[in-house]
Amino acid sequence: MPDLRTRYVGLELETPIVVASSGLTETVEKMRLCQEHGAGAVVVKSYAEEEVMRSSPTPRYRILRRRLGGEGSVTFISYEQASKFDIERYAQEVADAKAKLRIKVIPSILCVTDEGWVKAAQLLEEAGADALEINTSCPHGSITFRGKRVEETIFRTVRLIREAVSLPIVVKVSSMLTSPIGVVKEVERIGVQGVTIFNRMTALDVNVHTEEIEMPGGYTGHGGPWAIQYPLRWISQIYPEVKLDIAASGGVSCWEDVVRYILVGATVVQVCTAIFFNGYGFIEELVRGLERHMEEKGYARPEDFRGKVVGKILGMYEIDRRHRFDAKIDPSPTAPCKFACPVKVPVQAFIHYLSKGEFAKALEMIRSVDPFQSVLARVCYHPCEDACTRGDMDEPIAIMALKRFVLEWGERNLPQEVPGPLPRRGRRWPWLGPAPQGSQWLTTWPRRDIGSWYTRPFLYREG
Ligand SMILES: Cc1cc2nc3c(=O)[nH]c(=O)nc-3n(C[C@H](O)[C@H](O)[C@H](O)COP(=O)(O)O)c2cc1C
Structure with missing residues (x-):
């Protein structure tokens, strides 16, 4: 069985999974849930010195859905949330957690004055915190570090805290505020033990009906699946340059992301x-997935594969940008159901005719493209239904059943096509020679675009 224990900023974590957000970690009971489900540490997000940073007139977080053609919907969350506790209460929660739990507890602080930073850091050290995260990255951080000299302000603050306390320090760094590699090297020089790399995208949503900005009063950030790409890239570039530990934050939505x-x-x-x-059970999914993967690959500890792909990343000038293949892009706008269909049945068109009772026309639509009409209407795994946008509201439309209905209607009500004589077209398929005299069509179509080898035997019967 692989051993997931991980050494991080001088601490021994049971697993490399760290739960990090105010809503998920702010109380001892929530931290206990993280521990029970297999997290190695919690980052208690974030004590904010100013009241204005904690309270927002707008929702705390929000799920936005966007549809990308046939690819289904993507979601991300915007947020505006810091801990609701003042520093004394926050430190008390940390002390209680240390007394009752074995999970590593890393408070995260976000202040606006030098005295505030130092006081918070000292109180949390006294409370027994295992390490301290300095939040220079969250939306609230952008308030603290606004102005032109963001990097200098970060370095000055980190130096101040480094001198005030001796517990391990982690600095949360975002590529939106700074250029991370330079910042990480400098904070390492100042003497911190770790950095959290995160891409703080300040998000925005616009309501197209009211033409109002959503969350107008809030600084919003960006989490969820979309948020993984930039930290992944930044970490790959930072890792070879420094010795300190790196915590990744952003977009973990499956165990593979942890491995990534x-x-x-x-x-x-x-x-x-x-x-x-x-829910908290998701932590277990990550832990089990990581464990299984390591077992399959024969890794005993996470460090056996840490940074393994970094050498494979090509630099800008090593990338061959010439086209090696032509993208096949259908120029017509395609509905998701049609896009998902292997033979591109115009689903919307046939259902439109069907709904008007024009069954023959509906059938014609299907027959115009579908070489396997009966098969697709009976045994197809109907990816069109998975893509159906109606499914976002309640149930997808039963496209396959409707198609089967039309075909069966056609079998009952329309005269079946009787093969006629094969038209003489000379040497249409030179490799077959001319169609024999008197031979007959077996099917009413070959489709021109799939007139390939596998349709040949079915095209005519020798008379
Ligand atoms: C509701 C919510 C509250 C958050 N609060 C904080 C915070 O107080 N301090 C902080 O540094 N990050 C905070 N974050 C940011 C997360 O720690 C994380 O960096 C970000 O959401 C990206 O990771 P994810 O895709 O796993 O959510 C918060 C995120 C959410 C969704």
Whole structure:
């Protein structure tokens, strides 16, 4: 059985999975859930010095759905949330967690004054925190570090806290605020033990009906599946440059994402949105998936594959940008159901005719493209139904059953086509020679676009 224990900023974690968000970790009971489901640490998000950073007039988080053609919908979460506790209460929660739990507890702080940073750091050290995260990345962080000298302000603050406390320090860094590689190298020089790499995209939503901005009063951020790409890239570039530990944050939505982050150099992987979506049990899914994967690959510890793919990433000038293949893009706008169909049955068109009672026309639509009409109407695994947008509201339309209905209607009500004589067209298929005299069509069509080898034997029968 692989051993998931991971050394992170000098601490021994039972697994490399770290739960990180205010809503998921702010109380001892929530931290206990993280521990029970197999997390190695919690980052208690984030104590904010100013009241204005904690309270927002708009919703705390929000799920946005966007549809990408036939690819289904994608979601992400925007948020505006820091801990609701003041520093004394926040530190008390940390102290209680340390007394009652074995999971590593890493408070996260976000202040606006030098005194605030130092006081919070010292109180949390006294409370027994295992390490301290300095939040320079979250939307609230952008308030703290607004202005032109973002990087200098970060370095000054980190230096101040480094001198004030001796517990391990992690700095949360975002590529939106700074250029991460330079910042990470400098904070390592100042003496911190780890960095959390996250892409803080300040999100926005616009209501097209009211033409109002959603969440107008809130700084919104970005989590969920979309958020993985940039941290993945940044970590792969930071990892070879520094010795400190890297926590990845953003977009973990399956165990493969955990493996992905470790392969580019992350020591631990933080998860937030996916737990909001799936519950604390999701931590276990990540842990089991990672374990199974390591077993299959023969890895004993996570460090056996940490950073393994970094050497395979090509630099900008090594990439061959010439086209090696032509993309096949259908120029017509395609409905998701039709896009998903292997033979591109115009689903909307045939259902349109069907709904008007024009069954013959509906049948014609299907027959115009579908060489396997009866098969597709009976045994097809109907990917069209998975793609059906009606499914977003309640149930997808029963496309396959409707198609079968039309075909059976046709079999009962329309005269069946009797093969006629094969038209003389000379040497249409030169490799077959001319069609023999008196031979007959076996089917009313060959489709021109699939007139390939496998249709040949069925095209005519010798008379
Ligand atoms: C509701 C919510 C609250 C969050 N609160 C904080 C916070 O207080 N401090 C912080 O640094 N990050 C905070 N985050 C950001 C997450 O820690 C994480 O970096 C981000 O959501 C991307 O990861 P994910 O895709 O796993 O959610 C919060 C995220 C959410 C969704």
